[in-house]
Amino acid sequence: xxxxxxxxxxxxxxxxxxTSDKSLGNPNAPVKIDVFSDFQCPACKALHDQTLPDLIxxxxxxxxxxxxxxxxxxxxxxxxxxxxxxxxxxSRVHKYREVSDAxxxxxxxWEANGDVRSVVAGVLNPAEMKTVxxxxxxxxxxxxxxxxxxxxxxxxxxxxxTLIVTHKLQTYPFGGFISYSILKPAIDDIxxx
Amino acid sequence: MKIALLAGRIILGAVFLYAAYVKLHAPxxxxxxxxxxYQMLPPWAVQLLARTxxxxxxxxxxxxxxxxxxxxxxxxxxxxxxxFWVSMFxxxxxGLGIDxxxxxxxxxxxxxxxxxxxxxxxxxxxxxxxxxxxxx
Numbered sequence: 001x002x003x004x005x006x007x008x009x010x011x012x013x014x015x016x017x018x019t020s021d022k023s024l025g026n027p028n029a030p031v032k033i034d035v036f037s038d039f040q041c042p043a044c045k046a047l048h049d050q051t052l053p054d055l056i057x058x059x060x061x062x063x064x065x066x067x068x069x070x071x072x073x074x075x076x077x078x079x080x081x082x083x084x085x086x087x088x089x090x091s092r093v094h095k096y097r098e099v100s101d102a103x104x105x106x107x108x109x110w111e112a113n114g115d116v117r118s119v120v121a122g123v124l125n126p127a128e129m130k131t132v133x134x135x136x137x138x139x140x141x142x143x144x145x146x147x148x149x150x151x152x153x154x155x156x157x158x159x160x161x162t163l164i165v166t167h168k169l170q171t172y173p174f175g176g177f178i179s180y181s182i183l184k185p186a187i188d189d190i191x192x193x
Numbered sequence: 194m195k196i197a198l199l200a201g202r203i204i205l206g207a208v209f210l211y212a213a214y215v216k217l218h219a220p221x222x223x224x225x226x227x228x229x230x231y232q233m234l235p236p237w238a239v240q241l242l243a244r245t246x247x248x249x250x251x252x253x254x255x256x257x258x259x260x261x262x263x264x265x266x267x268x269x270x271x272x273x274x275x276x277f278w279v280s281m282f283x284x285x286x287x288g289l290g291i292d293x294x295x296x297x298x299x300x301x302x303x304x305x306x307x308x309x310x311x312x313x314x315x316x317x318x319x320x321x322x323x324x325x326x327x328x329x
Contacts, residue, residue: 043230043291076288158290159292175226176227176292182222182226182240
């Protein structure tokens with residue numbers, strides 16, 4: 001990436017306003033972590049199941065880190081975009097995280113049978129499901145995925161998951177799965193800068 | 194053959210020195226994140242490897258260029274490079290699409306990285322084989 005392009009991309013990331021249901025933690029936290037992931041990617045599932053719970057408990061809930069989720073469905077994953085669309089529709093009833101948890105938990109099942117809807121239906125109540133299904137059928141519904149993908153591409157993303165840690169307008173990308181025991185000292189070190 | 198051995202050990206030694214320099218130049222967790230993304234080792238082993246391997250590569254590069262105990266240094270180098278190749282091949286075959294971490298972040302595991310590492314394994318084996326003591 002050319003330096004000037006990288007500069008704009010990083011500025012876009014730093015200045016991007018997170019939508020409320022896709023961000024978690026103190027908006028004024030000193031460290032921001034943007035997570036770009038794909039619901040059908042195994043390494044994203046590992047990050048979601050193994051790393052993020054500790055990150056949320058230790059850093060996000062204590063106000064040190066603002067966590068922002070971004071969808072980056074890869075073209076080779078046939079159901080990833082649909083899953084991301086369901087999750088983003090669910091964010092309109094403030095259930096993005098609940099649906100995300102369920103999608104990652106049941107990844108192997110819906111990856112095989114393509115039935116993402118049943119997973120979502122298992123999380124939402126009937127009224128929420130009705131709203132979300134209406135959004136899914138609405139061609140005008142902006143699921144925000146294109147914006148997330150564009151943001152990721154501008155930041156030079158080459159793989160999922162990717163975490164971009166931002167502190168004092170400096171960004172530090174971590175591509176691929178990373179366990180919390182590696183991420184934690186990295187955050188501590190970055191936060192000292 | 195002497196010239197080939199000299200050239201081979203300088204090339205391989207320089208590769209190890211460059212790899213060590215890039216890793217030691219960045220905070221240890223950058224290399225740790227690269228190792229971690231292979232999802233092969235427990236976190237304690239990732240930390241241990243991230244903190245020690247660059248120093249080992251540095252020593253290996255220096256003794257390789259110096260030609261000290263060349264046969265055994267070449268053997269150790271070959272085994273390490275083979276371990277890297279197997280790890281990269283596994284990641285490539287599983288479609289992990291991760292950084293190889295060979296010379297810092299930013300280079301994805303690909304046919305090219307596999308070919309390059311394979312060539313270095315071959316070079317290490319060449320040094321091991323042709324630096325053996327000659328029979329009387």
